[in-house]
Amino acid sequence: MTIPTFAIPDPVPFDRLLSLEGRCPVVTGGSRGIGEAVVLRLAEAGACVVVAARGREGLAKIEAKVAAEGGQAACIQADAGLAASIFLSITPRCFRRVCRLR
Numbered sequence: 710m711t712i713p714t715f716a717i718p719d720p721v722p723f724d725r726l727l728s729l730e731g732r733c734p735v736v737t738g739g740s741r742g743i744g745e746a747v748v749l750r751l752a753e754a755g756a757c758v759v760v761a762a763r764g765r766e767g768l769a770k771i772e773a774k775v776a777a778e779g780g781q782a783a784c785i786q787a788d789a790g791l792a793a794s795i796f797l798s799i800t801p802r803c804f805r806r807v808c809r810l811r
Contacts, residue, residue: 727754728754728755729751729754729755729756730755730756731755732755732756732757733756733757733758733759734751734756734758734759735758735759735761736748736751736758736759736760736761737761737762737787737789738761738762738789739758739760739761739762739771740760740762740763740764740767740768740770740771740784741762741767741771744760744762745771745774748760748771748775748782749771749774749775749778749780752775752778752780752781752782753778753780756780757780757781757782757783758775758780758781758782758783759782759783759784759785760772760782760783760784760785761784761785761786761787761789762784762786762787762789763786763787763788764786765786768784768785768786769784771784772784
């Protein structure tokens with residue numbers, strides 16, 4: 710009887726495992742907490758992130774963090790409880806600004 714053997718694969722860098730180049734997700738509540746972590750991870754994977762939140766100070770902070778790490782983000786002050794306010798705020802100009810091809 711032969712004992713099966715298993716090989717552990719070499720680790721794959723995150724950017725190769727999950728590449729979001731050319732994608733433009735919208736994250737609501739992205740200025741702090743879990744939303745902030747999601748924004749940073751998406752930007753790390755190459756996405757051009759649109760961040761929607763209510764507070765201007767938090768939005769400025771997350772936009773600076775993403776830029777400092779080499780990512781791209783556009784921030785929109787909007788209330789996620791009013792979904793229309795987010796989608797009305799996302800203009801083609803906003804997407805052109807953040808989602809330009811690298």
